[in-house]
Amino acid sequence: MILDGCDPAALASAADVLARAGLVAFPTETVYGLGARADDDAAVAAVFAAKGRPVDHPLIVHVASAAQAAHFADEVPEVARRLMAALWPGPLTLIVPRTPGVATAAAGGHPTIALRCPSHPVARALFEAAAKLGVPGVAAPSANRFGRISPTQAAHVVAEFGDALMVLDGGPCEHGIESAIVDCTRGRPVLLRPGVLTRTQIEAAAGEALQSRAEDSPRAPGTLEAHYAPRAKLRLMSRQALRAALRVLGADAPGVAVYSRTVPEALQAPPGARLKCRVMPDNAASAGHELFAVLRELDTPDVRLIWVEEPPGTPPWEGVRDRLRRAAAA
Numbered sequence: 001m002i003l004d005g006c007d008p009a010a011l012a013s014a015a016d017v018l019a020r021a022g023l024v025a026f027p028t029e030t031v032y033g034l035g036a037r038a039d040d041d042a043a044v045a046a047v048f049a050a051k052g053r054p055v056d057h058p059l060i061v062h063v064a065s066a067a068q069a070a071h072f073a074d075e076v077p078e079v080a081r082r083l084m085a086a087l088w089p090g091p092l093t094l095i096v097p098r099t100p101g102v103a104t105a106a107a108g109g110h111p112t113i114a115l116r117c118p119s120h121p122v123a124r125a126l127f128e129a130a131a132k133l134g135v136p137g138v139a140a141p142s143a144n145r146f147g148r149i150s151p152t153q154a155a156h157v158v159a160e161f162g163d164a165l166m167v168l169d170g171g172p173c174e175h176g177i178e179s180a181i182v183d184c185t186r187g188r189p190v191l192l193r194p195g196v197l198t199r200t201q202i203e204a205a206a207g208e209a210l211q212s213r214a215e216d217s218p219r220a221p222g223t224l225e226a227h228y229a230p231r232a233k234l235r236l237m238s239r240q241a242l243r244a245a246l247r248v249l250g251a252d253a254p255g256v257a258v259y260s261r262t263v264p265e266a267l268q269a270p271p272g273a274r275l276k277c278r279v280m281p282d283n284a285a286s287a288g289h290e291l292f293a294v295l296r297e298l299d300t301p302d303v304r305l306i307w308v309e310e311p312p313g314t315p316p317w318e319g320v321r322d323r324l325r326r327a328a329a330a
Contacts (some may be wrong), residue, residue, distance in 0.1 A: 005122035005168035009257050018138060025045060025143040025157045026126050026128030030091050030178050030196070031150040031292070032157050033062065033140030034165075036083070037130070039071070041105035044139050049106075050161065058108035059139040060093050060116050060179070060221050069115045071136045075098045076141055079183035079206050086205035089119035089181040091196045095218055104140035112185055112218045122170035124285040142178065143167075146225055147330065149299070153174050162290040175288045176289040179320050181220050181329075182210070184266035192220040194318040195289060228292070228323050229330030230299035234306045236328045240265035242263070242309050249275075257298035259308045280309065284316035291320060 003010035005027060014024045017034065034050065036043035038061045038102035048055050063069045066084045070076070074097040075269055076084075079213050098113035107113045115137075118124065127138060142150040143157040151157045154169035180195030182202060191199065191210040203210055213223075222228075237245070242260060249256065257276040278294050281287045298306050308324055311317045 001163055001165070001168045002158060002169050005126075005170040010168060011125050011129050014126055014166055015133055015135070018130045018135050019125075019133035023050065023165060024126070025161070025165055025167040026060075026123050026140070027154070027168065027173060028120045028123050029174045030118070031152055031173055031176070032143040032154065033123075033138075034157075034169075035062065035138040035140035037135045038103045038106045038137040038139035039135070039295060041190075044103075044105040044108065047139065047141065049139060051144070051146045053141065053168075055105070056108045056219070057224075058110055058114055058219055058221060059106045060114045061103055061106055061137045061139050062123065063115060063117050063137045064124055064131060065117060068127075068131065068137060069117070072099055072103050072115060073097065076134035076245055077184045079189050079208065082207055083182065083184070083189075083202070083205050084117070087197065088117040089112070089124065091119075091175055092116065092202070093179045093181040093221075094230070095183040095220060095223050096183055097185055103137070103169050105141065108219060110218060112183075114181065114220060116179055120170055120174075122168055126168065132208070147229055149228055149230055149295050149327075150178065151304075152292050156181065156293075156296060171295070172290065175285070176293070177323055178222050178292055181223070182206075183217055183220070185218065185320065186211070186214075189289070190217060192217055193223050194322050196285070196319055197250065198315050200315065208255060226330040227326040229327045230295050230306060232299050232303045232306045234295070234308060234324070234327045234330070235306070236308050236310050236324055239309055242307055245307065253322070255302065255304040257299065257303045257306045259294060260307065261309045262312070276303065284311070284320060287311065287317070289318050291323060
């Protein structure tokens with residue numbers, strides 16, 4: 001059931017569901033999340049079950065403020081404090097040591113915990129209302145089946161889970177790809193997952209360079225090699241390879257959809273051609289905003305292959321490249 005996230009009665013009802021260990025889907029500035037109170041392992045288990053997610057793959061715990069994060073963090077390293085001060089609320093998740101015995105299920109049993117303070121006004125209002133009912137934080141992965149395309153609209157969530165789930169509608173998500181994740185438990189900050197925030201922005205806030213992910217880095221949400229995948233097979237292709245394939249198949253190729261940075265000559269098709277095509281924006285932020293919605297649009301039962309032109313290799317595109325690479329690995 002979709003409720004208006006700006007309606008105080010809907011927010012109060014959703015907060016009550018969370019307090020009673022139920023599930024609620026809500027918008028953030030990145031994607032929609034499927035949430036349960038983070039301090040209730042049975043409630044969190046219902047999130048894992050609904051998604052079909054492995055229980056040792058940790059969730060992000062969403063909080064209304066840095067002060068609320070202290071409930072879950074055994075300690076907050078200095079670099080994490082700097083990042084919180086500069087980039088919270090916002091699309092940044094920080095991994096810190098976990099308070100023993102707190103949010104064990106949400107952390108997948110690991111000694112660390114992933115914390116985020118989103119900026120979306122509906123999410124913030126929900127967390128604040130829930131906190132008044134004794135909910136210290138909300139554990140929430142993206143509101144989709146495990147490994148599939150993340151939802152950026154309330155209707156996407158209903159398509160995944162049906163009408164029985166309470167969904168707060170906050171409109172289309174501003175950014176459209178998940179938060180960047182930085183591990184703050186290793187002495188030096190490590191970028192585990194890129195997002196909308198660039199390395200330059202994060203490094204400026206951290207006051208030091210980001211290190212590369214290591215083999216023994218903590219498990220983190222959304223970092224599996226295969227993730228964010230449509231049901232159709234997604235293939236990342238260079239511009240030359242895409243054009244060569246389209247010249248062979250032509251614009252009437254059945255079972256193929258294309259997400260291209262320009263409109264290839266082969267796609268200058270007459271009305272009624274079967275091949276679906278969407279043009280990727282030149283701007284990385286715009287491409288990230290629409291990425292998952294476009295993949296859902298192209299991923300119809302009659303499509304077997306989705307061909308995507310590789311985005312630029314420049315820093316602003318790192319988050320988009322990451323999501324497409326993982327989607328193609330599925």
